[in-house]
Amino acid sequence: xxxxxxxxxxxxxxxxxxxxxxxxxxxxxxxxxxxxxxxxxxxxxxxxxxxxxxxxxxxxxxxxxxxxxxxxxxxxxxxxxxxxxxxxxxxxxxxxxxxxxxxxxxxxxxxxxxxxxx
Numbered sequence: 001x002x003x004x005x006x007x008x009x010x011x012x013x014x015x016x017x018x019x020x021x022x023x024x025x026x027x028x029x030x031x032x033x034x035x036x037x038x039x040x041x042x043x044x045x046x047x048x049x050x051x052x053x054x055x056x057x058x059x060x061x062x063x064x065x066x067x068x069x070x071x072x073x074x075x076x077x078x079x080x081x082x083x084x085x086x087x088x089x090x091x092x093x094x095x096x097x098x099x100x101x102x103x104x105x106x107x108x109x110x111x112x113x114x115x116x117x118x
C-alpha cells in the first residue's frame with residue numbers, strides 16, 4: 001500500500017495565460033486554465049490552497065508535512081540529518097495568513113503536532 005512517506009503533493013499552478021504555445025482561458029468562477037477546445041490545461045491554486053484543502057478533508061498534520069515537505073526534501077537529498085536528538089524548528093503560513101510554528105527532532109515525530117500561532 002502506498003502511504004504519505006512515498007508520495008509528493010504538488011500543484012499544477014501556472015501564472016500566465018499560455019503554455020506549450022497555446023493561449024489558455026479561464027471560465028467564470030473557475031480557477032482552472034482551459035485550452036481552446038475546453039480541455040483543462042492547468043490550475044491556478046497555490047500550494048497554500050492545496051495544504052488548506054488537505055487539512056479540510058481531515059488529513060493529519062504529519063501526513064501533510066510528509067506530502068508537501070519531507071518526501072520532496074528526501075528525494076532531493078536536502079532533508080537535514082536527524083538522530084542527534086536536537087529539535088528543528090518549522091513554520092508555515094496558512095491560507096488565512098496565520099503563521100504557525102512547531103519543533104520536531106525527526107519528521108516521523110509529527111504524530112499530533114502542537115501548532116503554536118505566532
